[in-house]
Amino acid sequence: MTTAVLPEANRPRQLKALALTLGIHAALLLLFFGIRYAAPQPVAPPAEELGMEVNLGSSADGFGTEQPELMGDPAPEAPVTASASGTPEEATEPITASPSNDPDATEIAPKKETLQPVKPKPSTPKTSPARTAVASTTPAVTKPAEAPRKAKVLFPGSTGTGGNGAQRDAAGGSEGNTFGNGDRGVTGGTPGAKNYEGSPGRGTGGVNHTLSGRTILAPRLEGNFRNGGTVKMRVTVNRAGAIVSSSVLSGSGELVPIAKDKLQQVRFSAAPEGPVEQFGTLNILAVAHHPRYAQTLEYLFAQLPMFTRIGAAAYKADLSNTLALCAALGNPEQRFRSVHIAGTNGKGSTSTALAAFLQAAGYKTGLYTSPHLVDFRERIRINGEMIPEAFVVDFTDRMHPLMETIQPSFFELTVAMAFEWFAQEQVDIAVIETGLGGRLDSTNVITPLVSVITNIALDHTALLGDTRTQIAGEKAGIIKPGVPVVIGERDAETEPVFLEKAALEGSPIQFAEDCWQVAALDQRGRMRTYEAAQPATGNSLFFDAGLSGSYQQQNLATVFTTLDVLANLGLSVQVSDASEALADLSEQGLRGRYEILQEAPLIVADVAHNPQGLEAVLQQWTSEVSGTKHVVLGFVRDKDVAAALRLFPKDAHYHFCQADIPRALPVDELTAMGTDTGLSGTAYPSVVEAVAVARTLLGTEDSLLITGSFFIVGEALGALE
Template sequence: MIGSPVSSTFRKYSRILGLSLLFEIYSIKDLPIVTLVMNVVTIYQEILLHPRNSPFPGLNISAVNIPHPIRRSRLLDLHRGIRLTLSLQILYWKSIFPWSGIPLNYDDALQFLSGRHAKDMKLGLENIRSLLARLDNPERRFKSVHIAGTNGKGSTTAMLESILRESGYRTGLYTSPHLVDIRERIRIGGVAISRRDFLLEIADIQAAAEETNASFFEILTAVGFKVFADRGVDIAVVETGLGGRLDATNLITPELAVITEIGLDHTRILGTDMETIAAEKAGILKPGVPAVIGTQITAVKNFFEGEGKRRGAVLRYVMDSVKTENIRLAESGTLLNAWVGDRRFRDLRLRLLGAHQVENAATVLLIVDELRSQGWAIPERAVYDGLAKTVWRARLELLQIAPKIVLDSAHNGLGAKRLAHAIEEIFLYRNLTLVFGVLSDKDYGTMAEILFPLADRIILTRPDNERALDPYILAELPVCRGLRIEISEEIGRAWEFAMKRTRHNDLVCAAGSIYFVGEILRLMGENACGE
């Protein structure tokens, strides 16, 4: 075996696997034994040459080469028995039916999902309902808070999960899209599930996904729900993907529904006016389920009042129930005082930057108040600590001080306004370099009009996404006339170009798309898995 000594434990492990395969081969009359053996050998090579992709925890080259009986004994650790059995199942079927497409390693799982991503998106709940039924309806086996909205839903989700975790609850967190690693979307206790667990979940769900013609997002939603149910979370905080009414997450019946600020985004799918978009978000409201509405726009509030009555949901409004005061914005974080009914919070510290995070925190405080009224034990200390510890990557994130590097996921007009306010009111710098990449289906004209005049230098690039906008189209916008514009289509070159021309007291800001800033994080060797 690649010239390495094999431990007795590994030999024993191989014999167990070999015996199980020989026992099963009697039921396969027309499969040549040579084919089976060659398939098994191929799989062994894959595991040994690419140990990080192996579904077998603890099996790696060092465990074979280095005489260390304690390390080798972990291969047969009963604590991992269930996962090992599932892994053997994958290996067995892969060896007999190598053409079956069952993922053997992490890259296989990503390739399978990528194939589903390529399918045309079809809004509706039929596929996800069928898929969850085949998995014994995991969405019915955990408690949840369901959060929708145009802007702020991700940050609100992250703050709430942090507070619930600080309260001692075993939490689940489901968000989208991801920045660097797909596992960011599914977390237990604030940490993304492992590669091994992700692989096993995808392998377990693959047949049902193909039978139901499930899409990329539907598969990940089902995996998230299954993980939350199987791991026995006390409560999961679930963010919608797109809209609400027909979103794959909308099969849960939560303890509480939340709708954050409403704005114009995904207009080709959700509609081109505020009321139409609000109606899609209102689709998560359910009879008898209380809801918190975060909008600060009176017309939108009036619309939701009608929707709440029509759907039999009792609504509470942040603009009526929460008062914030003495707000102090800084590069190190935000301090504020807040009133929720008769309860006062003095000197709350938000780790997340920006005035808009005060609005999100106000929404979270009302959510906490509602959950407490339902009997959830959330100490005041957990609220302070949870907000102060919340990490939500690439949301007005200050990565470096000299020179200052800020990443922001602003990808619509409202997000651009909030970023512009932060650039003008929070950060001190000499010159601003804006590195900008955007998708073609976004309101990039409005974003450019808001952000470009603030910059001393603008570097346009192309996100690594099939919907990316050609930066040369951006450069032709009227707002670009007279501005210092440079174009580098490859993100790595654009970032290198920006950093080479930046001095220690300058600010470099990357914005325009979640996918784009995710690529910047990857370039900088960062991850967003909470590990």
């Protein structure tokens, strides 16, 4: 092979040509770069995207009277300028880079940062750390003034118990309230708080959602969860508020199938003028139950005599067991102030309303009531929050040796449990409702600030006596030496009993009707307007309350009179707080008192179970119904069922049933008694089936009443929710 060798004389000329070629290429490259990457012209920054930032409040745009300073609120901005090196000076909030002018360039997603709620402070803009950037000069751009921000999504919240869904370790749950306006839309609201709507104060789960303008009407999601977590679902909601389709976006393990089942219970508010279908996400928060809670309840229900299930066999007509339990605990009932409430009817409503007033006044308030409707823990609350499952388990473990020795009743143990929790949590005051009678009731070991007796009617006659005078004597047993007493109802037959007992004990006595007269006025959905007048002063006030039953006017007069007594004893309580305190007593756990479960068709549940209570309920219900009347009805054995049946309208259709307890009156006996009384209907083996069939028969103008006992209403609520 031959290799050509360039003559030495041609080498300089060739090098010169090479240099010229390289220079031309370099010039072309610079020209192309300059054209291709010309400095971008000044452009206005993109409009701020609020995304899912939410401000809670009562006004239409989600704010209160002042726009609050919340997480993500824009701080005052300095003009954005670029340094000679191309590194911009940062303003007080992150800057989103302008998009490249090169349509083929790869888009680089800006780094996401976690923002902390801060209040803007006037300061000199800081210089960011050096960044690698293309060397170019960007003229200063001044961001134009922004219009007032508006929330993209409104969530209803509440300033009451539940804390807008804040996780509370002590409660073991994420609590939330079904209704009310959020506290984040006003100055002083809580920034960063998640708003989970859930069963009021239950602390066993909740939901939130992204459907603008909607509220959740039926989010009762407690129960069944054994592991905590959140399931996120995409939902489609129609104008009526029903979920028409759903899909799971995230969630794991056993939570997903349970959440799907729970989703069937969720109902949103209607939006007649909205889109035919609205899309959004729904987060269902599951809170784990204590692993031994169900086992503990089974033990308590099975091993301890329970009056609500078996009747008189569980009643112990002395206080020895309660005194022994309290002594073993160091007498917790002596470590908090209390109000003691007895009576045949209305004591649950009176107790709950009084507790709501005390809580509204700023007192940490315990509440003990019975029986429960759905969850045992309904009986024992502090500021509306049910007793934690862990406390129930630990208390039962601790008291087990003594329980095996003295064999207390279920009620005796739960009274001691309530006293211990109230003392341990250092409540300011507790409202204690008697279980049965008064003189020998397990709760009658306290010395209260005031004793209250709502009214007297014939009930539990086998245990308390078969006359109103005898029953009044048993109820009067809660009157303590020197302790003021309030009587809710003045009655010629029972008044002398109370006057004599009060004189014997040296206790000042007042009858509520002498102090306050309350009238039930307009009904608007689940709210009713009341007028309360004070005869002695001529003063009066109007207020709205979540108490639909017109019979509540007597209970409210009793509550107001009791508040006056407490105020005279030095407590800072006042009846003028009525609208705030009574807006939604379901937050305190009051249910089944002329509770409107649905408006069209009207479905009402009431726990009335004796002739006096049923008469008041039926008088109101029959006057409000224009269409066909349906009644889901059941009783327990030890009631005056024959007298009660005579009160029911004969033009209604009856769905006779029996609760799932040994004490229930068998449905075949009830059906036969109803037929003899002229009431026509159908017998069902369970409350669930009776409710299900009755609902299918309802037209828009029709109504369904569910009543007869606590247990019928409790099982019906479980079926409906």
